[in-house]
């Protein structure tokens with residue numbers, strides 16, 4: 001079974017719609033340099049409180065220092081932290097020591113072969129890797145929510161090279177998700193724009209997406 005994380009959740013109502021349709025995790029996007037799914041930390045906290053176990057809530061943070069990530073988490077209290085940029089000094093241990101009960105997911109933006117090595121190295125420190133299609137090297141960083149797919153051959157290579165769960169994100173929708181699962185065979189998939197219309201979670205698109213996975 002492929003787990004599904006629905007990202008860019010922006011209200012308790014969207015959270016309930018995603019859960020009702022089969023999501024096992026929800027993404028809540030904190031402050032970012034760019035992207036369509038950003039909400040206030042107070043709203044992230046409010047939504048996270050409404051989500052029952054075993055559904056996971058992911059705080060997406062663009063902070064790059066361990067202490068800032070811990071501070072961000074303390075405003076929202078999700079089950080999981082998704083770090084969407086590179087962590088300075090790879091100080092995962094500092095986050096673990098401060099927040100031993102919180103799962104850590106590191107995003108790797110799949111750009112070229114160097115992304116494979118980065119994923120292998122970082123996988124020693126976190127609970128899961130999430131592959132996305134951003135570009136942290138731009139003047140205004142893109143750290144996700146791009147609606148673009150990336151090179152799934154590299155994603156497959158990463159999945160085969162690490163021994164922790166891998167989520168695949170980046171431009172997934174009902175028309176390409178089956179091909180993506182077959183190509184990469186991830187633990188889970190993650191999407192934002194593919195199930196939205198004018199920025200609002202679209203239940204029909206969500207249903208079609210889950211039907212496409214079940215095929």
Ligand SMILES: O=C(O)c1ccccc1N[C@@H]1O[C@H](COP(=O)(O)O)[C@@H](O)[C@H]1O
Nearest residue numbers: 007035036037143144145147171192193
């Ligand atoms: O959605 C955003 O605003 C966002 C901003 C910065 C980092 C991550 C963001 N969202 C994540 O991006 C993936 C892929 O989005 P898409 O399906 O390509 O639109 C999404 O699942 C979120 O985890």
